[in-house]
Amino acid sequence: LCGSIGLRWQPSTAALPPHCLGHIGYAVVAWKQHRGYAKSALRLILPEAKAVGLPYVEITTDPDNIASQRVIEANGGIFVEHFIKPQQFGCKPGLRFRIMFT
Numbered sequence: 179l180c181g182s183i184g185l186r187w188q189p190s191t192a193a194l195p196p197h198c199l200g201h202i203g204y205a206v207v208a209w210k211q212h213r214g215y216a217k218s219a220l221r222l223i224l225p226e227a228k229a230v231g232l233p234y235v236e237i238t239t240d241p242d243n244i245a246s247q248r249v250i251e252a253n254g255g256i257f258v259e260h261f262i263k264p265q266q267f268g269c270k271p272g273l274r275f276r277i278m279f280t
Contacts, residue, residue, distance in 0.1 A: 179207065180206055180207060180210045180215045181204065181205045181206035181207050181210065181215060181216070181219070182204065182205055183202065183203070183204040183205075183216075183219040183220065183223055184202065184203050184204070185201060185202055185223055185226055185227055185230075185235075186198045186200075186201055186202070186203070187201055187227070187230055187232055189230075189231075190231070192232055192233055192234065194236070197266075199238040199263065199267060199272065200235070200236050200237045200238040200274075201227060201232065201235035201236050201237065202220065202223060202227065202235050202237050203237075204216050204219055204220060204249075211245070212245070216245075216246070216249045217249045217252050217253065220237075220249055220250070220253045221253055224253065224277065224279075227279075228279045232279065233278070233279055234276050234277060234278045234279060235276070235277050236258070236274055236275065236276050237250050237255060237274075237275050237276075237277070238261075238263075238272045238273060238274050238275070239272070239273050239275070240270070240271070240272060240273070241260070241271050241272070241273055247273065247275075250275045250277070251275070253277060254277045254278075255275035255276065255277050256275060256276055256277070256278075257273065257274075257275055258274040258275060258276050259273075259274050260272070260273060260274075261273075261274055
C-alpha cells in the first residue's frame with residue numbers, strides 16, 4: 179500500500195458534489211512519499227476522468243503543500259485561484275488548480 183486516489187464527479191456535469199473541494203483527491207503514506215507515486219497515480223486517473231465526460235478536473239491543495247502543487251503541475255495543472263475553504267473544511271486558505279482535457 180502506497181496511498182489512495184479518488185475521482186469525484188456527478189453525471190452529466192462538471193460541477194462538483196457539494197461535499198467536495200476537488201474532482202480528485204490523493205494521499206501517499208509518509209514512508210512512501212517523494213518517490214513519484216502521487217504523480218503516477220494522478221497521471222493514471224486522468225483518462226478515467228475524461229472517460230466519464232468531464233471537460234476538466236479541479237484539484238485543490240493547501241498553500242504550504244509544495245509537493246502536491248508539483249504533482250498537479252507535472253500533470254498539466256494550471257493555477258486558478260487562492261480561495262478560503264468552506265466552514266466544513268475549516269475556513270482555511272486553499273489553492274485551486276485545473277487540468278483541461280483537449
